[in-house]
Amino acid sequence: MVRDAASDTSDTLHEGEHGGANAATVDPAKAATTNSSPSIQQDRGANHNHHSTQQHASTDVPETGAGGRNNVSPNDDTTTSPPGGGGGVQPPSSTEPPEAGRTKLETTLIMLALCSALFLAALDVTIVATAVPTIVQEFASPVGYTWVGSAYLLANAALVPSWGKLSDIFGRKALLLGAVAIFWIGSLICALANSMGMLIAARAIQGAGGGGIVVLVNICISDLFSMRTRGIYYGVLGMVWAIASAIGPVLGGVFTSKVTWRWCFYVNLPISAAGFLILVFVLKLHNPKTPLREGLAAIDWLGSLLIIGGTLMFLFGLEFGDVMYPWKSAAVICLIVFGLVTIALFFIVETRVAKYPVIPLSLFKNRANVAAFAVSFCHGYCFISGSYYLPLYFQAVLGADALLSGVYILPYALSLSFVSAGTGVWMKKTGQYLPPIIFGMAVMTLGFGLFIDLDASYNWAKIIIFQIIAGIGTGPNFQSPLIALQSSVEPRNIASATSAFGFVRQLATSISVVIGGVVFQNQMQKQRPQLLAALGPQLADQLSGGSAGGNVAVVAALQGEPGRVAKGAYWNSLQTMYIMYTCFAALGLLLSPLIGQKKLSKEHKEHKTGLKSLQPTDRQNEEAAAANGAKVEKETV
Structure with a gap:
């Protein structure tokens, strides 16, 4: 799979460089930037659309909706010749896509910079997990145990919806560079923090920049590559995210024990600075040069x-x-x-x-879009439980320390990573995103169901195989529902749709951690009588209800029958929690077919940002007027 992925990535880097027999020629004066719109009419495309396109080879994938109907993607910009006009489908008047104007080295550098930025944003979610106890001890502030992690996630989630619309107004590159700069500043303040309050505030700044990085990297990929091609790059991003999430606790533990916890933040500075410089000189996307006053007035x-x-x-x-x-x-x-x-x-x-909504509600009028959001929610809700609660199982039940628990979770993280990348290769070759979505949710349901069968023994065959199955099921749905969503929305709404997608996923993970914790704590509280009989009131209080998650070290110190009872209570609670997660995975599986399948074109359209791009095209205005007229006529009758 790795060899095929590398081969397909190489093919992708060269896609469009040689034009091809199907490439349409255009007036060079019109070859500025590219975008997409719901349709292009040959006699009006140059006058009424704010973009130009390059037609590549078409795909033979049938467009089948949830109800078996044929679907037409709003990104499928082809026009049919009039009778007697040569027949067949004619490519619209277009220009050479940006893929043809980039060298392989430039594309590689851009992806390296985007992936490094995303890697750091994902790394900072988990890298503090093993450093927090030391930080709390140094600043003598127990309240920081929760807020060092939460401040990052809260700022990240709250600002995600706004980044997409801001990039529509002021341009992708400017906003991405701004997000990287904010993240860099937050990291520097974290590294230099001399109090818990200063560290928590800096983590919020980091989170604001990190949320922008996650959203804008995904939006930039949609601007840089065709619908058919971008799947492979989204697969790489999913791989990067999974690896960063997995090694975060291990890296944090190494820094904390070998150097200082401050290196959890110092490490961001040279990497993000290098990525920033690469993006400044190599990333070439449309710059709308929106006047500041007009741009600020347009913000919702x-x-x-x-x-x-x-x-x-x-x-x-x-x-x-x-x-x-x-x-x-x-x-x-x-x-x-x-x-x-x-x-x-x-x-x-x-x-x-x-006037320019942060999240256009038209996104939710399409059943396929709603299904894509719902599947993404279920996927994010379950995915985070593997990264967050499996280490609790390893520490509380199997007695591993924080570093070992990070190592033990590698089967889940690595299988997830490689399958995510492989899914991108599949979508590039076939143009289909629905099969990976259904396959992924089915295998995820199986994998999380198998977690219920784990126990308090070191059964490595179960531990490794069950994690691999869960990872294989989790991997395909980092990017597939996003591709499905982008293929169903108007090009001018792709940034908002991508932001909304990220927002839904972020809410899912945040809610999942809390609800999972509530289920776990309630089950521990129900087992208090057994703990009281075996351990006595003092230890029973420490291991019951809301105190249980923070006292795994107490369990590790228990020997004999008290240790067996305590570990059994923890496992019974985790088992109940994974029953809940299996139900959510099954719900996602049931909703998956509603997404439907649309053709993923190899035609690339780079979006022209700015206030003009947010205005409906004449074709869209005509369709809206026709729809309103039909509605009025129906009401009159």
């Missing part, structure tokens, strides 16, 4: 404020629950309820007020 400030505030309140409520306050406390209930109400207000504003 009210919508942005509502989605950021609502997300933060909701996630704060989840974070506080049973950690700082009881779940039934007024603080937790108010945060969750007001957060959800604020998010509901956000959708009302996006529908009725916003």
